[in-house]
Amino acid sequence: MTHKTSIHRLKLTDFRNYATAALALDGRHVVLTGENGAGKTNLMEAVSFLSPGRGLRRAVLADVARVGAPGGFSVFAEVDGIEGEVEIGTGSEGEGESVVRRLRINGTPARSVDELTDHLRILWLTPAMDGLFTGSASERRRFLDRLVLSLDPAHGRRASDFERAMRSRNKLLSEGRFDPAWLTGIEQQMAGLGVAMMLARREMLGLLAGLTARQDDSSFPSARLALSGFLDEESDAPAIEIEDRYLAALANGRYRDAAAGRTLEGPHRADLLVRHADKDIEAERCSTGEQKALLVGLVLAHARLVATMTGHAPILLLDEIAAHFDEGRRAVLFDRIDALGGQAFMTGTDRAMFSALGERAQFVTVRDSVLSA
Numbered sequence: 001m002t003h004k005t006s007i008h009r010l011k012l013t014d015f016r017n018y019a020t021a022a023l024a025l026d027g028r029h030v031v032l033t034g035e036n037g038a039g040k041t042n043l044m045e046a047v048s049f050l051s052p053g054r055g056l057r058r059a060v061l062a063d064v065a066r067v068g069a070p071g072g073f074s075v076f077a078e079v080d081g082i083e084g085e086v087e088i089g090t091g092s093e094g095e096g097e098s099v100v101r102r103l104r105i106n107g108t109p110a111r112s113v114d115e116l117t118d119h120l121r122i123l124w125l126t127p128a129m130d131g132l133f134t135g136s137a138s139e140r141r142r143f144l145d146r147l148v149l150s151l152d153p154a155h156g157r158r159a160s161d162f163e164r165a166m167r168s169r170n171k172l173l174s175e176g177r178f179d180p181a182w183l184t185g186i187e188q189q190m191a192g193l194g195v196a197m198m199l200a201r202r203e204m205l206g207l208l209a210g211l212t213a214r215q216d217d218s219s220f221p222s223a224r225l226a227l228s229g230f231l232d233e234e235s236d237a238p239a240i241e242i243e244d245r246y247l248a249a250l251a252n253g254r255y256r257d258a259a260a261g262r263t264l265e266g267p268h269r270a271d272l273l274v275r276h277a278d279k280d281i282e283a284e285r286c287s288t289g290e291q292k293a294l295l296v297g298l299v300l301a302h303a304r305l306v307a308t309m310t311g312h313a314p315i316l317l318l319d320e321i322a323a324h325f326d327e328g329r330r331a332v333l334f335d336r337i338d339a340l341g342g343q344a345f346m347t348g349t350d351r352a353m354f355s356a357l358g359e360r361a362q363f364v365t366v367r368d369s370v371l372s373a
């Protein structure tokens with residue numbers, strides 16, 4: 001049985017175009033409609049700050065505070081969360097380079113933003129992700145890592161520790177300091193972290209494949225997912241052996257990497273390969289509408305996975321989700337979102353696009369930075 005997590009009160013201060021705004025929600029899905037530039041995406045971005053990271057725009061904190069505001073921004077929410085009712089307050093403090101994120105849970109400062117995942121999981125799909133299949137490998141990698149992170153909060157720490165170790169190796173090599181003991185120490189760290197990252201990504205793909213294989217409607221086609229670009233041939237070997245092989249590759253690649261000015265082999269070079277399962281063609285060769293449907297199918301499958309693994313349906317932020325689809329497909333989409341059992345926030349310029357949701361959603365109008373339910 002999946003429990004619902006939902007936000008029932010939201011208060012923003014100096015967040016983007018909002019000086020102050022408050023919204024009382026009744027637990028249903030939330031449809032935000034309003035003209036272009038009204039502040040719909042900003043409101044969803046505020047919700048996305050109730051999860052670790054930089055929010056759905058991957059923003060620099062200093063850009064989020066309202067232009068002209070004297071200090072930072074704040075987002076306050078009352079949430080019916082994984083561990084019951086909780087009050088979450090987050091925001092920014094400081095100026096210029098030294099802006100930092102603050103988080104309070106039930107009024108007490110949190111040790112780390114990762115604590116947010118004890119209370120709720122938030123997933124999103126934005127128009128900026130439309131070019132995922134045709135864009136760069138680094139965007140797909142980031143997308144995959146976010147999928148992994150939602151179930152394995154330690155993945156972010158592993159990735160940043162790997163980055164740090166790799167930077168120090170690159171620096172030593174670029175300075176011509178081929179000290180074997182020093183390099184081996186760093187490379188051991190990289191091998192442990194890099195292989196753990198690869199295995200966590202692979203595990204996520206395995207879990208998703210199990211779910212999408214059982215998907216039963218054709219409106220949102222299944223994707224077949226694979227990893228490539230890092231230790232591809234090492235699929236069934238024990239982790240320790242894979243680690244040894246990567247360690248040897250790093251040691252053997254020192255002069256090559258020094259000449260290239262970067263580390264040529266590692267989890268930072270992996271790519272997520274996506275195919276339209278029924279048509280058996282690469283996602284990048286699908287039509288725009290098919291690509292959007294594949295992406296929606298993927299995000300919904302992931303949401304289902306998070307609900308199954310945690311026992312709590314995640315909160316979904318779906319920016320301009322309805323625009324690409326015809327009426328029939330929209331109705332199927334809303335049914336599938338609803339069947340997940342969580343609370344979804346959706347935006348659009350036209351309220352009529354969401355009529356198939358009927359009583360399942362609360363409609364909120366955004367006009368001139370004012371919210372009215």
Ligand SMILES: Nc1ncnc2c1ncn2[C@@H]1O[C@H](COP(=O)(O)OP(=O)(O)OP(=O)(O)O)[C@@H](O)[C@H]1O
Pocket residue numbers: 015016017018034035036037038039040041042043063064065066067349
């Ligand atoms: N830090 C900021 N301070 C003040 N205003 C900002 C800030 N950042 C963005 N804005 C403004 O917020 C407004 C609303 O942006 P938002 O992306 O939420 O619009 P939207 O309703 O989603 O529009 P669309 O339908 O076009 O996607 C924009 O006019 C933007 O210039």
